[in-house]
Amino acid sequence: MKRRSLTLPINRVEGDLEISVDISNNVVVKAQVAGTMFRGFEQMMSGRGLLDGLVITPRICGICSTSHLYAAALALDQLHQAEVPDNAIRMRNLTHIAEHIQSDLRHVILMFAVDFAHPSYNKRSFFAEAERCYTPLQGESAISTIKATRQVLEIVAIIGGQWPHSSFMVPGGIVSTPNSADLRKCRQLLEEVVHWYEKQILGGPLSEWQKLKTADELKSWCVDPAHKEGDLARIIRIAEDLQLDRGEATHGFISGGALPLPATEMSNSRSHLFGAGHWQAGRLKDLDLSRISEQLTSSYYRSNSGALDSLFLDKTIPDAEKEKAYSWVKSPRYADQPVETSPLAELLCAGHPLICSWIAEKGVSPLARELARLLRPAELLPAALRWIKETNPKDSFYIEPAPCEAGRGLGIVQASRGMLGHWLEVRDGLIDNYQMITPTSWNASPRDERGMAGPMEQALLGARVDNPDHPLELGHIVRSFDPCLVCAVHSLHKGNRNTLRLGA
Amino acid sequence: MTRVICIGHPLLAEDQAGQQLYQRWQKLQFGEEVELIEGGLQGLNLLRFFEDCERVILVDNVCDYLAEPGIIHLRGEQIQAAVSRHFDHSAGLAYLLALLPNLLEEIPEIELIGIEGEVTESLAAEATDQLLLLLGGRSAA
Numbered sequence: 042m043k044r045r046s047l048t049l050p051i052n053r054v055e056g057d058l059e060i061s062v063d064i065s066n067n068v069v070v071k072a073q074v075a076g077t078m079f080r081g082f083e084q085m086m087s088g089r090g091l092l093d094g095l096v097i098t099p100r101i102c103g104i105c106s107t108s109h110l111y112a113a114a115l116a117l118d119q120l121h122q123a124e125v126p127d128n129a130i131r132m133r134n135l136t137h138i139a140e141h142i143q144s145d146l147r148h149v150i151l152m153f154a155v156d157f158a159h160p161s162y163n164k165r166s167f168f169a170e171a172e173r174c175y176t177p178l179q180g181e182s183a184i185s186t187i188k189a190t191r192q193v194l195e196i197v198a199i200i201g202g203q204w205p206h207s208s209f210m211v212p213g214g215i216v217s218t219p220n221s222a223d224l225r226k227c228r229q230l231l232e233e234v235v236h237w238y239e240k241q242i243l244g245g246p247l248s249e250w251q252k253l254k255t256a257d258e259l260k261s262w263c264v265d266p267a268h269k270e271g272d273l274a275r276i277i278r279i280a281e282d283l284q285l286d287r288g289e290a291t292h293g294f295i296s297g298g299a300l301p302l303p304a305t306e307m308s309n310s311r312s313h314l315f316g317a318g319h320w321q322a323g324r325l326k327d328l329d330l331s332r333i334s335e336q337l338t339s340s341y342y343r344s345n346s347g348a349l350d351s352l353f354l355d356k357t358i359p360d361a362e363k364e365k366a367y368s369w370v371k372s373p374r375y376a377d378q379p380v381e382t383s384p385l386a387e388l389l390c391a392g393h394p395l396i397c398s399w400i401a402e403k404g405v406s407p408l409a410r411e412l413a414r415l416l417r418p419a420e421l422l423p424a425a426l427r428w429i430k431e432t433n434p435k436d437s438f439y440i441e442p443a444p445c446e447a448g449r450g451l452g453i454v455q456a457s458r459g460m461l462g463h464w465l466e467v468r469d470g471l472i473d474n475y476q477m478i479t480p481t482s483w484n485a486s487p488r489d490e491r492g493m494a495g496p497m498e499q500a501l502l503g504a505r506v507d508n509p510d511h512p513l514e515l516g517h518i519v520r521s522f523d524p525c526l527v528c529a530v531h532s533l534h535k536g537n538r539n540t541l542r543l544g545a
Numbered sequence: 546m547t548r549v550i551c552i553g554h555p556l557l558a559e560d561q562a563g564q565q566l567y568q569r570w571q572k573l574q575f576g577e578e579v580e581l582i583e584g585g586l587q588g589l590n591l592l593r594f595f596e597d598c599e600r601v602i603l604v605d606n607v608c609d610y611l612a613e614p615g616i617i618h619l620r621g622e623q624i625q626a627a628v629s630r631h632f633d634h635s636a637g638l639a640y641l642l643a644l645l646p647n648l649l650e651e652i653p654e655i656e657l658i659g660i661e662g663e664v665t666e667s668l669a670a671e672a673t674d675q676l677l678l679l680l681g682g683r684s685a686a
Contacts, residue, residue: 100556103585103586103587147589178640178643178644178647179647184644184647184648187589187592187644187648188648191589191590191592191593192593194590204590205585205587205590206585
């Protein structure tokens with residue numbers, strides 16, 4: 042038996058990610074995923090004013106800064122027990138959706154599908170098509186996606202004054218008061234994206250697409266000559282050819298619930314556009330946020346309070362010399378189990394019929410994750426347009442909350458890559474402690490105290506690698522998680538970064 | 546229209562020159578034909594600022610161009626030659642510059658004021674002189 046160890050610094054991720062695998066008989070038998078940077082945003086927060094999280098945390102990431110702003114604002118809403126007017130909820134959601142739309146579509150086309158055009162695939166039947174559409178810097182779909190998604194974030198700038206790193210959400214609402222012209226401009230921008238999305242991605246009208254409920258109906262859609270030139274059908278075709286639809290060992294999934302509904306839409310059974318949940322082996326349960334913990338066994342951090350409510354109390358204390366540690370990412374666990382949080386998790390936990398049907402039939406796979414990214418805009422775009430229509434500029438966008446000098450707040454959102462949480466502890470009117478758990482912390486987490494691998498590590502185990510010198514298969518798997526290490530890790534390493542490039 | 550786009554990260558010492566110069570240059574009057582923009586760490590999302598203008602002047606830290614702290618001025622082809630064609634998740638400025646020929650029918654003239662080292666008073670003055678020279682004396686301090 043031939044066993045070989047590889048270390049793969051992965052490019053086209055945000056931040057530094059290093060994958061180490063042992064391959065035996067062309068199968069991955071051991072996988073280790075490591076974040077290689079420490080950032081320390083959580084330390085920056087202690088002792089600061091209450092509102093500083095609204096300014097500092099969006100700067101953690103230039104891609105999902107609105108997600109951090111939203112989580113920070115929700116934590117403050119809870120701390121102040123603030124009442125948030127419906128107008129503000131709609132505008133917060135609208136800007137968050139704008140960020141998701143760009144992120145979802147650029148991820149799939151520019152970051153994932155680009156590997157289909159790798160020269161290693163030049164003997165495959167799909168190569169000419171993949172090269173035409175996804176070649177870096179010039180593929181037709183790549184160029185089209187960049188052009189179509191370049192203006193959607195103007196929505197955040199219109200509502201929030203700037204993007205990225207806007208701070209327009211505050212406890213009790215938003216600080217801007219969009220007028221009719223602002224809303225009209227936002228609607229125009231979204232409608233342009235809808236038209237492009239129908240033509241370029243779905244290959245057909247959204248109204249027809251929304252009728253699909255099962256994996257079989259999706260397959261029929263993709264072979265319909267009217268739709269097969271859409272990127273959705275093309276990516277499914279190529280991914281199936283590469284067997285990226287093969288089921289992985291299944292871990293659980295969690296979603297914190299995406300996009301709170303305005304009071305006019307809320308009901309006893311529905312508080313978010315996509316409901317929160319914990320999905321495990323086909324069973325969906327309610328999400329219990331008190332069951333979230335962080336383990337540090339394999340992370341370069343010192344152990345902490347040990348309190349049951351440790352997320353409010355624990356400090357992030359780096360320890361670069363810690364034995365047995367191999368990652369700057371912590372190990373968040375739900376009920377002591379590793380779980381994936383991602384757009385796939387979001388749609389699964391929300392009971393999205395098409396995604397649930399796909400998973401029931403084919404299992405969890407890199408293609409399933411990409412499908413969720415491609416399909417999520419079909420749900421988000423109509424919701425955003427509806428919320429624009431329902432917003433009355435004459436109504437309030439802000440209700441001043443009561444002052445608060447001490448207490449706790451928790452803000453949970455679904456960021457573009459999955460569940461993001463901000464835990465806030467306040468004393469004497471200042472931030473005493475701030476903890477964040479980002480989507481990539483969940484997905485790229487290292488082994489925990491029981492030795493259980495994180496979701497990305499689990500997904501790599503058992504993967505087949507035809508050519509260990511060019512392990513493209515592993516790149517597909519890792520990229521399907523869309524890892525964003527600038528959020529997940531808590532000094533830059535110079536040296537071996539990106540020494541092995543997959544696809545670019 | 547000339548757009549001056551200042552690039553950089555305010556919290557990272559080796560990459561904050563563009564931001565620091567942006568703060569200084571905000572106090573200057575450049576006239577209606579010059580637009581000063583804080584580009585932050587954006588890449589692909591700066592595309593709109595390369596549209597509908599004749600010229601873009603990027604202002605950013607550079608590394609290993611000069612042996613000592615100082616200012617360099619690069620033009621289009623020199624910039625393109627220095628641009629990596631590899632790209633990361635956030636599709637940075639280098640990615641945008643490499644893509645421009647495929648995205649725009651008319652590409653503006655692109656120049657770079659590169660700052661080697663941290664911004665000192667003298668380096669800031671030198672960068673300002675360089676900018677004013679490129680703008681042809683359009684500014685009144």
